[in-house]
Amino acid sequence: MGEILVVGAGPTGLTMAAELARHGAAVRIVDRAPAPATTSRALVVQPRTLELFDDLGVVSAALAAGTRADSVNLVFDRERRARIDVSGLLTEPETHTEYPWLFSLSQHETERVLTDHLAALGVAVERGVTLTGLTQDPDGATALLDGRAARFDWVVGCDGARSAVRTAIGMPFDGATYAEEFIMADARLDWELPDGDLYVFPSRAGFLAAFAMPGAGRFRIFGNVGAHGSPDYSEPTHEEFQTMLDERLPLPARVVEEYWVSRYRLHRRGVPRYRDGRVFLVGDAAHVHSPAGAQGMNTGIQDAYNLGWKLARASRGLSSDALLDSYHAERHPVGQRLLRTTDRMFSVISGQGAVARFARGHVGPVLARRVLGRESVRRWLIGTFAQLRISYPDSPLNARDGSWRDGPAPGDRAREAPLGAGRVYDVLRGTHHTVLLFGEWPGLAARIEELYRGRVVARVIGADETDARAAYGVSGTAAFVIRPDKYIAYRADPVDPEHLLADLAGRL
Numbered sequence: 001m002g003e004i005l006v007v008g009a010g011p012t013g014l015t016m017a018a019e020l021a022r023h024g025a026a027v028r029i030v031d032r033a034p035a036p037a038t039t040s041r042a043l044v045v046q047p048r049t050l051e052l053f054d055d056l057g058v059v060s061a062a063l064a065a066g067t068r069a070d071s072v073n074l075v076f077d078r079e080r081r082a083r084i085d086v087s088g089l090l091t092e093p094e095t096h097t098e099y100p101w102l103f104s105l106s107q108h109e110t111e112r113v114l115t116d117h118l119a120a121l122g123v124a125v126e127r128g129v130t131l132t133g134l135t136q137d138p139d140g141a142t143a144l145l146d147g148r149a150a151r152f153d154w155v156v157g158c159d160g161a162r163s164a165v166r167t168a169i170g171m172p173f174d175g176a177t178y179a180e181e182f183i184m185a186d187a188r189l190d191w192e193l194p195d196g197d198l199y200v201f202p203s204r205a206g207f208l209a210a211f212a213m214p215g216a217g218r219f220r221i222f223g224n225v226g227a228h229g230s231p232d233y234s235e236p237t238h239e240e241f242q243t244m245l246d247e248r249l250p251l252p253a254r255v256v257e258e259y260w261v262s263r264y265r266l267h268r269r270g271v272p273r274y275r276d277g278r279v280f281l282v283g284d285a286a287h288v289h290s291p292a293g294a295q296g297m298n299t300g301i302q303d304a305y306n307l308g309w310k311l312a313r314a315s316r317g318l319s320s321d322a323l324l325d326s327y328h329a330e331r332h333p334v335g336q337r338l339l340r341t342t343d344r345m346f347s348v349i350s351g352q353g354a355v356a357r358f359a360r361g362h363v364g365p366v367l368a369r370r371v372l373g374r375e376s377v378r379r380w381l382i383g384t385f386a387q388l389r390i391s392y393p394d395s396p397l398n399a400r401d402g403s404w405r406d407g408p409a410p411g412d413r414a415r416e417a418p419l420g421a422g423r424v425y426d427v428l429r430g431t432h433h434t435v436l437l438f439g440e441w442p443g444l445a446a447r448i449e450e451l452y453r454g455r456v457v458a459r460v461i462g463a464d465e466t467d468a469r470a471a472y473g474v475s476g477t478a479a480f481v482i483r484p485d486k487y488i489a490y491r492a493d494p495v496d497p498e499h500l501l502a503d504l505a506g507r508l
Contacts, residue, residue: 005150131144404491439495
């Protein structure tokens with residue numbers, strides 16, 4: 001078994017290395033920065049990512065370091081507001097989760113939790129190490145790390161928007177840069193709004209958002225400003241932030257103290273292929289976009305979660321090349337859709353053209369009342385932002401027997417539901433595939449676990465376990481094969497044992 005190189009030790013790279021190690025692969029992770037970051041940067045952790053952290057065994061540490069946000073508030077003025085209760089909307093079978101809220105967790109805390117997890121798996125981040133060259137051949141890749149050659153079976157670029165890995169393989173990164181600059185701060189505010197929520201203030205003057213952080217009155221402030229006009233970076237001033245609040249908030253607010261500030265430009269770019277031979281691109285190395293919807297870090301982490309188990313199997317000689325190709329087939333459409341939707345959303349909420357300004361000042365409040373007043377729209381919107389609706393309907397890994405009207409299909413996220421004394425995701429937790437057998441199948445379950453000892457868990461779900469049956473749309477007998485990343489690979493309704501065993505044999 002050869003070694004895999006992960007380049008970049010942000011949240012995406014740390015997740016990537018941890019998943020490879022957890023699934024039994026030999027991994028080395030390097031980062032050009034000499035020390036971990038100490039600033040927050042990405043902040044919002046979506047429910048789907050919390051489910052992933054649950055599977056990794058780090059959710060308790062993550063929850064202890066951040067703060068939950070139960071609602072998103074659009075504030076147009078003191079009278080016109082729209083409040084979306086997140087936890088009350090993630091209750092449908094498709095989006096039911098153990099973590100039905102948004103979560104604020106500073107990126108440096110996310111990295112700390114994941115670094116500790118990786119260390120517990122026996123892998124340390126090699127910091128201050130720069131990738132200076134990369135070549136590949138049919139048998140592997142040669143990386144130059146600080147000028148020294150090292151041989152690897154695979155290389156994974158998790159090294160961000162300026163990816164050295166992407167540059168080394170000559171992968172295009174097409175797109176554009178937004179015209180305006182943006183400023184951001186972690187700050188303590190003195191205002192009348194309560195802590196613990198997320199606030200968005202669309203106004204004719206521009207866009208401003210405040211996301212709750214741990215600590216009384218502490219928020220991440222984010223807003224667009226005009227082009228700086230100088231090629232040299234200058235740190236945003238206290239007066240600049242205060243002016244932005246004065247212009248865009250319909251209520252008095254004072255910036256008491258800034259803990260971290262930044263000025264930067266945003267981009268929307270993506271690669272045409274997530275795989276190039278022995279090299280994979282993950283997270284911001286493959287796609288960068290506006291922060292609308294707080295999707296970026298979460299998408300990168302889930303890219304890594306999708307690829308990790310597949311690449312680990314390949315490194316151990318347990319899978320064909322087709323399994324690795326499924327990473328691009330599944331995640332590239334997700335990244336492309338994200339680029340389109342966040343760009344459109346951001347053009348409206350931050351654009352300085354006459355149409356965008358009019359929409360924020362006049363049309364927005366009316367649409368918010370009419371559209372967000374519909375519970376079905378709110379449920380769809382929050383479920384989508386929470387990344388609980390992401391599916392792979394065209395995945396080459398999907399298979400099915402029979403037909404059905406209700407419940408999830410191959411390519412869908414496995415659904416959470418009460419099961420026995422626990423829940424479905426208690427059964428799924430770990431590196432194994434899972435077979436859920438609805439009906440009286442104890443003999444078949446025992447046979448599956450004997451054939452694939454330690455690699456497959458088979459759980460029989462009886463007629464009295466009605467919550468799980470309702471969530472999966474099963475009235476009689478059915479079988480689901482669920483992948484290690486908690487997506488459904490195969491559904492049979494009704495069950496043909498030999499077909500089910502044949503499907504498992506083809507996967508394992």
